[in-house]
Amino acid sequence: MKKVVVIGGGIIGSVVASALSEAGAKVYLLEAKYFTYGSTGRSTGSITSQQRHPQLVERAIETKKLIPELKKKYEELGVPFAQRFLDDESPHIAIAFNEKDYEDLKKLAEIWSQGGAKVEEAEPSKVKELVPWIDENSFYKAFITPNDYKLMPHPFTWANIAAARILGAETYTYEPVVKIDVKDKVLVETESGKKFEGDVAVIAAGAKSLELLKMLNEKLNIDVKSYYAAGMVTEPFKYEMRPTIRVFKHSYRFTQTVRKEYVATIDNMGFENPEYSTEDSYEFLVKASTITVKLMPPMAYVNILRSWGAYCDYTEDGLPIVGWSPKYEGKIYYIFGFNDYGLSVGPSVARRAAKEIADGVKDPALEPYRPSRK
Numbered sequence: 001m002k003k004v005v006v007i008g009g010g011i012i013g014s015v016v017a018s019a020l021s022e023a024g025a026k027v028y029l030l031e032a033k034y035f036t037y038g039s040t041g042r043s044t045g046s047i048t049s050q051q052r053h054p055q056l057v058e059r060a061i062e063t064k065k066l067i068p069e070l071k072k073k074y075e076e077l078g079v080p081f082a083q084r085f086l087d088d089e090s091p092h093i094a095i096a097f098n099e100k101d102y103e104d105l106k107k108l109a110e111i112w113s114q115g116g117a118k119v120e121e122a123e124p125s126k127v128k129e130l131v132p133w134i135d136e137n138s139f140y141k142a143f144i145t146p147n148d149y150k151l152m153p154h155p156f157t158w159a160n161i162a163a164a165r166i167l168g169a170e171t172y173t174y175e176p177v178v179k180i181d182v183k184d185k186v187l188v189e190t191e192s193g194k195k196f197e198g199d200v201a202v203i204a205a206g207a208k209s210l211e212l213l214k215m216l217n218e219k220l221n222i223d224v225k226s227y228y229a230a231g232m233v234t235e236p237f238k239y240e241m242r243p244t245i246r247v248f249k250h251s252y253r254f255t256q257t258v259r260k261e262y263v264a265t266i267d268n269m270g271f272e273n274p275e276y277s278t279e280d281s282y283e284f285l286v287k288a289s290t291i292t293v294k295l296m297p298p299m300a301y302v303n304i305l306r307s308w309g310a311y312c313d314y315t316e317d318g319l320p321i322v323g324w325s326p327k328y329e330g331k332i333y334y335i336f337g338f339n340d341y342g343l344s345v346g347p348s349v350a351r352r353a354a355k356e357i358a359d360g361v362k363d364p365a366l367e368p369y370r371p372s373r374k
């Protein structure tokens with residue numbers, strides 16, 4: 001039986017852990033804090049085909065198909081949260097504030113179509129049919145991907161972890177990995193002194209994967225940086241809003257959750273975050289509130305209950321890093337660098353990656369993401 005140590009309990013590590021357990025591997029899932037502590041638990045939960053590369057659009061469409069399949073599989077396994085993570089169909093409305101942004105957005109919308117997404121151009125009046133209290137005069141035009149989706153990131157991650165555990169995985173929280181030794185086997189050590197031996201270690205630590213690369217003395221050709229992101233949630237609001245609104249060029253998105261509160265995030269505030277700060281920020285609150293109220297004036301009367309900071313791992317070419325380490329082929333597998341789209345693209349990629357690790361057969365769909373690319 002193959003032994004695999006998975007480092008990082010976000011959406012990526014949790015999907016890899018459940019898929020590998022399903023494939024018959026003995027999995028040890030190690031998390032530095034609590035599951036979902038990283039960007040996964042700080043995200044909006046949108047599963048969207050609005051991606052910057054056609055192959056990422058394909059993976060996001062695949063994730064959308066995968067979620068109900070996993071729900072069924074996990075219910076059969078007896079996972080207690082399985083029924084909770086499936087949220088809703090949620091048309092994604094990408095809004096351009098002016099004509100110039102609209103022209104750029106149009107180019108991006110062509111990429112969504114190339115990747116197989118259904119895309120509709122929308123005048124403000126059409127958007128108002130979907131979101132009745134939006135101010136039609138506050139933006140220029142929009143593109144809609146009507147078949148997108150939203151998901152509750154916490155129960156989804158926990159459901160994967162619960163499935164992995166039912167299938168024999170051992171999971172550990174508050175066990176940051178501090179040392180990795182690659183010899184015949186891979187020896188992974190945590191801060192408390194626990195040691196885990198595996199045939200393979202999977203680095204799925206989001207932006208902090210960079211720290212693990214340092215431990216392994218490995219430098220990849222492709223540059224990865226950690227950027228500051230942030231989010232907030234309001235009190236429950238009586239107006240219902242199924243769609244997710246994205247404001248092009250502001251990295252801003254917001255939607256309503258099943259609990260009726262509004263969740264709004266900016267997944268790149270425009271500056272680096274090498275310390276991985278999760279402090280909230282006044283600058284974010286001002287920016288997000290201003291955009292929200294401009295688009296939806298009634299939101300001015302809604303209280304913000306909580307806000308938070310986050311970090312996202314951005315690669316210079318916008319693609320994730322997925323595959324065997326160039327230095328430790330067959331022993332260390334990287335899967336990180338999911339920019340602002342890890343919920344959308346991640347589950348599909350993570351299932352495929354787990355299959356590669358379990359079977360040893362390379363998946364052509366993952367070729368563009370290899371760690372050795374320049």
Ligand SMILES: Cc1cc2nc3c(=O)[nH]c(=O)nc-3n(C[C@H](O)[C@H](O)[C@H](O)COP(=O)(O)OP(=O)(O)OC[C@H]3O[C@@H](n4cnc5c(N)ncnc54)[C@H](O)[C@@H]3O)c2cc1C
Nearest residue numbers: 008010012032038039040043044046177206341342343344
């Ligand atoms: C504000 C915000 C909004 C977003 N909204 C969306 C969205 O709506 N849709 C979408 O598709 N994407 C969205 N994203 C992006 C998405 O959240 C990420 O791409 C995705 O969550 C990355 O998942 P991950 O598992 O790779 O990383 P993470 O969720 O960061 O998980 C990595 C885990 O590894 C752990 N770890 C780190 N170091 C160690 C160590 N040494 N030992 C053990 N464990 C370690 C961390 O504690 C963490 O829990 C958003 C991101 C942010 C920040």
